Amino acid sequence: xxxxxxxGAVVLPLVALGTYFAFGRPPRAEEGLRCGSFEPPREAPAxxxxxxxxxxxxxxxxxxxxxxxxxxFTSCQKVCPVTLARLTEVYKKLGRAAQDVQLIYVTVDPxxxxxxxxxxxxxxxxxxxxxxxxxxxELAEVRKxxxxxxxxxxxxxxxxxxxxxxxxxxxxVDRQGKVRGLVPFGTPADDIxxxxxxxxxxxx
Amino acid sequence: MISTAADAVSDVHPLDADxxxxxxxxxRHRLFGxxxxxxxxxxxxAAMWPVTFDSREELFEIPKGTWARRMAGEKRxxxxxxxxxxxxxxxxxxxxxxxxxxxxxxxxxLMPGQTLRIPxxxxxxxxxACTAHASGQLxxxxxxxxxxxxxxxxxxxxxxxxxxxKP
Numbered sequence: 001x002x003x004x005x006x007x008g009a010v011v012l013p014l015v016a017l018g019t020y021f022a023f024g025r026p027p028r029a030e031e032g033l034r035c036g037s038f039e040p041p042r043e044a045p046a047x048x049x050x051x052x053x054x055x056x057x058x059x060x061x062x063x064x065x066x067x068x069x070x071x072x073f074t075s076c077q078k079v080c081p082v083t084l085a086r087l088t089e090v091y092k093k094l095g096r097a098a099q100d101v102q103l104i105y106v107t108v109d110p111x112x113x114x115x116x117x118x119x120x121x122x123x124x125x126x127x128x129x130x131x132x133x134x135x136x137x138e139l140a141e142v143r144k145x146x147x148x149x150x151x152x153x154x155x156x157x158x159x160x161x162x163x164x165x166x167x168x169x170x171x172x173v174d175r176q177g178k179v180r181g182l183v184p185f186g187t188p189a190d191d192i193x194x195x196x197x198x199x200x201x202x203x204x
Numbered sequence: 205m206i207s208t209a210a211d212a213v214s215d216v217h218p219l220d221a222d223x224x225x226x227x228x229x230x231x232r233h234r235l236f237g238x239x240x241x242x243x244x245x246x247x248x249x250a251a252m253w254p255v256t257f258d259s260r261e262e263l264f265e266i267p268k269g270t271w272a273r274r275m276a277g278e279k280r281x282x283x284x285x286x287x288x289x290x291x292x293x294x295x296x297x298x299x300x301x302x303x304x305x306x307x308x309x310x311x312x313x314l315m316p317g318q319t320l321r322i323p324x325x326x327x328x329x330x331x332x333a334c335t336a337h338a339s340g341q342l343x344x345x346x347x348x349x350x351x352x353x354x355x356x357x358x359x360x361x362x363x364x365x366x367x368x369x370k371p
Binding site: 168 | 322326
Protein backbone atom coordinates (compact mmCIF):
# COMPACT_ATOMS: atom_id res chain seq x y z
CA UNK A 1 0.00 0.00 0.00
CA UNK A 2 2.85 2.32 0.96
CA UNK A 3 4.59 1.59 -2.35
CA UNK A 4 1.48 2.47 -4.32
CA UNK A 5 1.21 5.78 -2.46
CA UNK A 6 4.86 6.64 -3.07
CA UNK A 7 4.68 5.73 -6.77
CA GLY A 8 1.42 7.69 -7.08
CA ALA A 9 2.95 10.73 -5.39
CA VAL A 10 5.82 10.73 -7.87
CA VAL A 11 4.00 9.70 -11.04
CA LEU A 12 0.85 11.80 -10.78
CA PRO A 13 2.60 15.20 -10.63
CA LEU A 14 4.81 14.14 -13.54
CA VAL A 15 1.75 13.15 -15.59
CA ALA A 16 0.06 16.45 -14.72
CA LEU A 17 3.18 18.39 -15.68
CA GLY A 18 3.57 16.49 -18.94
CA THR A 19 -0.11 17.04 -19.82
CA TYR A 20 0.23 20.75 -19.13
CA PHE A 21 3.22 21.14 -21.42
CA ALA A 22 1.80 18.87 -24.11
CA PHE A 23 -1.71 20.25 -24.30
CA GLY A 24 -1.47 23.50 -22.40
CA ARG A 25 -2.95 26.59 -23.97
CA PRO A 26 -0.41 28.51 -26.06
CA PRO A 27 0.41 31.90 -24.62
CA ARG A 28 -1.87 34.68 -25.73
CA ALA A 29 0.37 37.44 -26.93
CA GLU A 30 -1.82 40.22 -25.53
CA GLU A 31 -1.31 38.96 -22.00
CA GLY A 32 2.31 39.75 -22.02
CA LEU A 33 3.08 42.32 -24.70
CA ARG A 34 5.06 45.18 -23.23
CA CYS A 35 4.31 47.42 -26.18
CA GLY A 36 0.83 48.23 -27.43
CA SER A 37 -1.52 45.35 -28.23
CA PHE A 38 -4.68 45.13 -30.30
CA GLU A 39 -7.74 43.25 -29.14
CA PRO A 40 -9.01 41.58 -31.19
CA PRO A 41 -6.09 41.48 -33.64
CA ARG A 42 -7.08 42.23 -37.23
CA GLU A 43 -5.84 40.90 -40.53
CA ALA A 44 -2.90 43.04 -41.66
CA PRO A 45 -3.94 44.98 -44.76
CA ALA A 46 -2.24 43.46 -47.78
CA UNK A 47 0.10 45.35 -50.09
CA UNK A 48 2.44 44.65 -52.94
CA UNK A 49 5.27 47.16 -53.36
CA UNK A 50 8.69 47.37 -55.00
CA UNK A 51 11.26 45.87 -52.69
CA UNK A 52 14.81 47.02 -52.08
CA UNK A 53 15.84 43.47 -53.04
CA UNK A 54 14.63 44.07 -56.59
CA UNK A 55 11.49 41.94 -56.15
CA UNK A 56 7.91 42.65 -55.16
CA UNK A 57 7.32 42.82 -51.42
CA UNK A 58 4.09 41.66 -49.88
CA UNK A 59 3.08 40.51 -46.43
CA UNK A 60 1.86 37.22 -47.84
CA UNK A 61 5.44 36.32 -48.78
CA UNK A 62 6.38 36.57 -45.14
CA UNK A 63 3.61 34.50 -43.57
CA UNK A 64 5.26 32.29 -40.97
CA UNK A 65 7.56 35.09 -39.89
CA UNK A 66 6.90 37.92 -37.49
CA UNK A 67 6.94 41.13 -39.49
CA UNK A 68 7.92 44.52 -38.14
CA UNK A 69 6.33 47.21 -40.25
CA UNK A 70 8.00 50.60 -40.18
CA UNK A 71 7.00 53.71 -42.11
CA UNK A 72 9.73 56.25 -42.73
CA PHE A 73 12.10 57.80 -45.23
CA THR A 74 15.82 57.59 -45.75
CA SER A 75 16.45 61.34 -45.35
CA CYS A 76 14.78 61.32 -41.94
CA GLN A 77 17.26 62.58 -39.37
CA LYS A 78 15.48 62.43 -36.07
CA VAL A 79 13.23 59.40 -35.90
CA CYS A 80 14.00 56.70 -38.45
CA PRO A 81 17.74 56.29 -37.80
CA VAL A 82 17.05 55.95 -34.07
CA THR A 83 14.41 53.30 -34.66
CA LEU A 84 16.55 51.42 -37.19
CA ALA A 85 19.52 51.45 -34.83
CA ARG A 86 17.29 50.14 -32.06
CA LEU A 87 15.95 47.39 -34.28
CA THR A 88 19.50 46.42 -35.16
CA GLU A 89 20.10 46.04 -31.43
CA VAL A 90 16.89 44.01 -31.11
CA TYR A 91 18.04 41.64 -33.85
CA LYS A 92 21.30 41.10 -31.97
CA LYS A 93 19.38 40.34 -28.79
CA LEU A 94 17.19 37.84 -30.60
CA GLY A 95 20.19 35.94 -31.98
CA ARG A 96 19.17 33.01 -34.19
CA ALA A 97 15.49 33.73 -33.62
CA ALA A 98 15.92 36.90 -35.70
CA GLN A 99 15.84 34.68 -38.78
CA ASP A 100 12.09 34.43 -38.24
CA VAL A 101 11.65 38.18 -37.99
CA GLN A 102 11.42 40.47 -41.02
CA LEU A 103 11.55 44.24 -40.97
CA ILE A 104 9.71 45.87 -43.85
CA TYR A 105 10.46 49.57 -44.12
CA VAL A 106 7.80 51.30 -46.19
CA THR A 107 8.87 54.68 -47.45
CA VAL A 108 6.72 57.77 -47.04
CA ASP A 109 8.95 59.61 -49.53
CA PRO A 110 8.65 57.81 -52.88
CA UNK A 111 10.08 60.85 -54.69
CA UNK A 112 13.54 60.23 -53.25
CA UNK A 113 13.49 56.67 -51.94
CA UNK A 114 14.17 54.37 -54.87
CA UNK A 115 14.64 50.64 -54.20
CA UNK A 116 18.39 51.10 -54.58
CA UNK A 117 18.54 54.01 -52.18
CA UNK A 118 16.48 52.03 -49.66
CA UNK A 119 18.83 49.07 -50.03
CA UNK A 120 21.92 51.18 -49.43
CA UNK A 121 20.38 52.94 -46.46
CA UNK A 122 18.98 49.85 -44.75
CA UNK A 123 21.98 47.61 -45.31
CA UNK A 124 24.01 50.05 -43.22
CA UNK A 125 21.91 48.84 -40.28
CA UNK A 126 21.17 45.21 -41.12
CA UNK A 127 21.43 43.40 -44.42
CA UNK A 128 18.14 41.59 -43.85
CA UNK A 129 16.09 44.78 -43.51
CA UNK A 130 13.79 45.13 -46.48
CA UNK A 131 12.70 48.44 -47.98
CA UNK A 132 9.48 48.97 -49.92
CA UNK A 133 8.43 51.75 -52.24
CA UNK A 134 5.91 52.33 -54.98
CA UNK A 135 3.77 54.90 -56.72
CA UNK A 136 2.62 57.75 -54.45
CA UNK A 137 -1.03 56.67 -54.63
CA GLU A 138 -0.12 53.04 -53.85
CA LEU A 139 1.81 54.15 -50.79
CA ALA A 140 -0.97 56.51 -49.75
CA GLU A 141 -3.39 53.58 -49.86
CA VAL A 142 -1.09 51.48 -47.66
CA ARG A 143 -0.77 54.34 -45.16
CA LYS A 144 -4.52 54.82 -45.10
CA UNK A 145 -5.08 51.13 -44.38
CA UNK A 146 -2.71 51.24 -41.44
CA UNK A 147 -3.74 54.67 -40.15
CA UNK A 148 -0.33 56.18 -40.84
CA UNK A 149 0.05 59.94 -41.00
CA UNK A 150 2.63 61.46 -43.38
CA UNK A 151 2.82 65.10 -44.29
CA UNK A 152 5.44 66.85 -46.39
CA UNK A 153 6.83 70.01 -44.78
CA UNK A 154 9.57 72.46 -45.71
CA UNK A 155 12.82 71.41 -44.07
CA UNK A 156 14.92 73.75 -41.94
CA UNK A 157 17.85 72.05 -43.57
CA UNK A 158 17.93 73.75 -46.98
CA UNK A 159 19.98 70.96 -48.51
CA UNK A 160 17.10 68.57 -47.82
CA UNK A 161 14.43 70.79 -49.30
CA UNK A 162 11.57 69.02 -47.60
CA UNK A 163 10.97 66.54 -44.85
CA UNK A 164 8.06 64.27 -44.07
CA UNK A 165 6.40 64.37 -40.67
CA UNK A 166 5.17 60.84 -40.15
CA UNK A 167 3.86 58.35 -37.63
CA UNK A 168 6.77 56.90 -35.75
CA UNK A 169 5.22 53.75 -34.26
CA UNK A 170 6.02 50.27 -35.54
CA UNK A 171 3.44 47.59 -36.23
CA UNK A 172 4.05 43.99 -35.24
CA VAL A 173 2.42 41.44 -37.51
CA ASP A 174 2.33 37.84 -36.25
CA ARG A 175 3.16 34.67 -38.16
CA GLN A 176 -0.46 34.39 -39.31
CA GLY A 177 -0.48 37.88 -40.77
CA LYS A 178 -2.45 39.59 -38.01
CA VAL A 179 -1.60 43.00 -36.62
CA ARG A 180 -0.90 42.24 -32.97
CA GLY A 181 1.18 45.06 -31.63
CA LEU A 182 2.09 48.70 -31.90
CA VAL A 183 5.49 49.82 -30.68
CA PRO A 184 5.69 53.51 -29.76
CA PHE A 185 8.82 55.41 -30.75
CA GLY A 186 11.46 55.21 -28.05
CA THR A 187 10.46 51.81 -26.70
CA PRO A 188 13.59 50.15 -25.27
CA ALA A 189 15.19 47.34 -27.26
CA ASP A 190 14.61 44.86 -24.43
CA ASP A 191 10.86 45.41 -24.58
CA ILE A 192 10.71 45.07 -28.35
CA UNK A 193 12.80 41.89 -28.20
CA UNK A 194 10.52 40.54 -25.46
CA UNK A 195 7.42 41.09 -27.58
CA UNK A 196 8.98 39.60 -30.69
CA UNK A 197 10.00 36.50 -28.73
CA UNK A 198 6.46 36.21 -27.45
CA UNK A 199 4.99 36.47 -30.94
CA UNK A 200 7.51 33.96 -32.26
CA UNK A 201 6.43 31.47 -29.59
CA UNK A 202 2.76 31.74 -30.48
CA UNK A 203 1.47 28.62 -32.16
CA UNK A 204 -0.36 28.84 -35.42
CA MET B 205 -38.47 94.33 28.35
CA ILE B 206 -37.73 93.20 24.83
CA SER B 207 -34.03 92.56 24.07
CA THR B 208 -32.66 92.65 20.55
CA ALA B 209 -29.89 90.61 19.00
CA ALA B 210 -27.65 93.69 19.06
CA ASP B 211 -28.18 93.95 22.81
CA ALA B 212 -27.24 90.33 23.21
CA VAL B 213 -23.98 90.89 21.33
CA SER B 214 -23.17 94.10 23.14
CA ASP B 215 -23.56 92.24 26.46
CA VAL B 216 -20.53 90.17 25.60
CA HIS B 217 -18.40 92.25 23.25
CA PRO B 218 -17.62 95.94 23.07
CA LEU B 219 -18.81 97.57 19.84
CA ASP B 220 -16.75 99.63 17.42
CA ALA B 221 -17.75 103.00 15.88
CA ASP B 222 -19.97 101.26 13.35
CA UNK B 223 -21.73 99.26 16.00
CA UNK B 224 -20.04 96.01 15.10
CA UNK B 225 -18.61 93.80 17.84
CA UNK B 226 -14.84 94.02 18.27
CA UNK B 227 -13.46 90.49 18.36
CA UNK B 228 -11.53 89.57 21.43
CA UNK B 229 -7.94 88.27 21.14
CA UNK B 230 -9.18 84.77 21.84
CA UNK B 231 -11.76 85.04 19.08
CA ARG B 232 -9.15 86.39 16.68
CA HIS B 233 -6.84 83.50 17.49
CA ARG B 234 -9.67 81.05 17.00
CA LEU B 235 -10.57 82.62 13.68
CA PHE B 236 -6.93 82.51 12.59
CA GLY B 237 -6.74 78.87 13.63
CA UNK B 238 -9.83 78.00 11.60
CA UNK B 239 -8.59 79.83 8.50
CA UNK B 240 -5.11 78.33 8.80
CA UNK B 241 -6.61 74.89 9.35
CA UNK B 242 -8.92 75.30 6.36
CA UNK B 243 -5.92 76.15 4.18
CA UNK B 244 -3.36 73.77 5.63
CA UNK B 245 -5.53 70.66 6.04
CA UNK B 246 -6.12 70.11 2.31
CA UNK B 247 -2.46 70.91 1.60
CA UNK B 248 -1.26 68.38 4.17
CA UNK B 249 -3.79 65.83 2.96
CA ALA B 250 -2.79 66.40 -0.67
CA ALA B 251 0.84 65.90 0.29
CA MET B 252 0.35 62.84 2.49
CA TRP B 253 -2.49 60.96 0.80
CA PRO B 254 -1.10 58.32 -1.57
CA VAL B 255 -1.92 58.76 -5.26
CA THR B 256 -4.32 56.00 -6.27
CA PHE B 257 -6.66 55.30 -9.18
CA ASP B 258 -9.52 52.85 -9.55
CA SER B 259 -7.81 51.36 -12.57
CA ARG B 260 -4.41 51.39 -14.21
CA GLU B 261 -6.11 52.15 -17.48
CA GLU B 262 -6.98 55.53 -18.90
CA LEU B 263 -9.76 54.69 -21.30
CA PHE B 264 -10.84 56.81 -24.24
CA GLU B 265 -13.70 55.47 -26.25
CA ILE B 266 -15.27 56.49 -29.54
CA PRO B 267 -18.96 56.00 -28.78
CA LYS B 268 -21.31 54.30 -31.19
CA GLY B 269 -22.73 56.74 -33.71
CA THR B 270 -19.80 59.18 -33.58
CA TRP B 271 -19.16 58.96 -37.30
CA ALA B 272 -22.82 59.65 -38.10
CA ARG B 273 -22.83 62.64 -35.75
CA ARG B 274 -19.65 63.99 -37.32
CA MET B 275 -21.19 63.62 -40.76
CA ALA B 276 -24.15 65.61 -39.47
CA GLY B 277 -21.79 68.44 -38.57
CA GLU B 278 -21.28 67.86 -34.86
CA LYS B 279 -17.72 68.52 -33.69
CA ARG B 280 -16.60 66.76 -30.58
CA UNK B 281 -13.08 65.99 -29.35
CA UNK B 282 -12.78 62.59 -27.72
CA UNK B 283 -9.06 62.46 -27.29
CA UNK B 284 -7.30 65.35 -25.54
CA UNK B 285 -4.08 66.57 -27.15
CA UNK B 286 -2.18 65.66 -23.96
CA UNK B 287 -2.63 62.59 -21.81
CA UNK B 288 -0.86 62.26 -18.46
CA UNK B 289 -0.05 58.89 -16.96
CA UNK B 290 1.83 57.65 -13.91
CA UNK B 291 4.21 54.71 -13.97
CA UNK B 292 2.93 51.75 -11.99
CA UNK B 293 -0.24 53.51 -10.85
CA UNK B 294 -2.13 54.67 -13.89
CA UNK B 295 0.10 53.74 -16.78
CA UNK B 296 -2.02 52.06 -19.44
CA UNK B 297 -3.54 54.00 -22.32
CA UNK B 298 -6.58 52.22 -23.70
CA UNK B 299 -8.26 53.39 -26.89
CA UNK B 300 -11.50 51.75 -27.92
CA UNK B 301 -13.54 52.17 -31.05
CA UNK B 302 -17.17 51.36 -30.25
CA UNK B 303 -18.41 52.96 -33.44
CA UNK B 304 -19.58 51.05 -36.52
CA UNK B 305 -16.81 52.27 -38.85
CA UNK B 306 -13.00 52.16 -38.71
CA UNK B 307 -11.57 55.27 -37.08
CA UNK B 308 -8.14 56.81 -36.82
CA UNK B 309 -7.80 57.11 -33.09
CA UNK B 310 -4.61 58.53 -31.64
CA UNK B 311 -1.66 56.75 -33.19
CA UNK B 312 -3.51 54.11 -35.15
CA UNK B 313 -6.49 52.92 -37.12
CA LEU B 314 -8.97 50.99 -35.02
CA MET B 315 -11.57 48.69 -36.48
CA PRO B 316 -15.11 48.70 -35.06
CA GLY B 317 -15.02 47.03 -31.64
CA GLN B 318 -11.23 46.98 -31.55
CA THR B 319 -9.13 48.15 -28.63
CA LEU B 320 -5.53 49.29 -28.48
CA ARG B 321 -3.88 48.96 -25.10
CA ILE B 322 -0.46 50.55 -24.56
CA PRO B 323 1.27 50.12 -21.22
CA UNK B 324 3.95 52.67 -20.38
CA UNK B 325 6.53 51.41 -17.95
CA UNK B 326 9.01 54.26 -17.87
CA UNK B 327 8.78 58.01 -17.41
CA UNK B 328 8.76 59.44 -20.91
CA UNK B 329 7.16 61.86 -23.31
CA UNK B 330 5.62 60.09 -26.26
CA UNK B 331 4.58 61.90 -29.40
CA UNK B 332 2.13 60.27 -31.76
CA ALA B 333 1.14 61.71 -35.09
CA CYS B 334 -2.60 62.24 -34.91
CA THR B 335 -4.76 63.96 -37.48
CA ALA B 336 -7.53 64.58 -34.96
CA HIS B 337 -5.58 67.41 -33.32
CA ALA B 338 -4.76 70.85 -34.65
CA SER B 339 -1.10 70.37 -33.67
CA GLY B 340 -1.06 67.07 -35.55
CA GLN B 341 0.27 65.41 -32.43
CA LEU B 342 -0.97 63.49 -29.45
CA UNK B 343 1.36 63.73 -26.47
CA UNK B 344 1.38 61.03 -23.83
CA UNK B 345 3.39 62.28 -20.88
CA UNK B 346 4.35 59.54 -18.46
CA UNK B 347 5.67 60.54 -15.05
CA UNK B 348 7.15 58.51 -12.21
CA UNK B 349 4.55 57.92 -9.49
CA UNK B 350 4.94 60.63 -6.85
CA UNK B 351 6.03 58.98 -3.63
CA UNK B 352 7.29 61.90 -1.55
CA UNK B 353 4.87 64.42 0.00
CA UNK B 354 6.22 67.35 -1.97
CA UNK B 355 5.97 65.38 -5.24
CA UNK B 356 2.40 64.34 -4.46
CA UNK B 357 1.45 67.89 -3.68
CA UNK B 358 3.01 69.31 -6.83
CA UNK B 359 1.46 66.51 -8.95
CA UNK B 360 -1.98 67.26 -7.50
CA UNK B 361 -1.59 70.99 -8.06
CA UNK B 362 -0.55 70.42 -11.69
CA UNK B 363 -3.46 68.03 -12.18
CA UNK B 364 -5.87 70.60 -10.75
CA UNK B 365 -4.44 73.34 -12.98
CA UNK B 366 -4.84 71.12 -16.04
CA UNK B 367 -8.41 70.39 -15.05
CA UNK B 368 -9.13 74.10 -14.55
CA UNK B 369 -7.59 75.03 -17.89
CA LYS B 370 -9.79 72.55 -19.76
CA PRO B 371 -12.11 74.37 -22.16
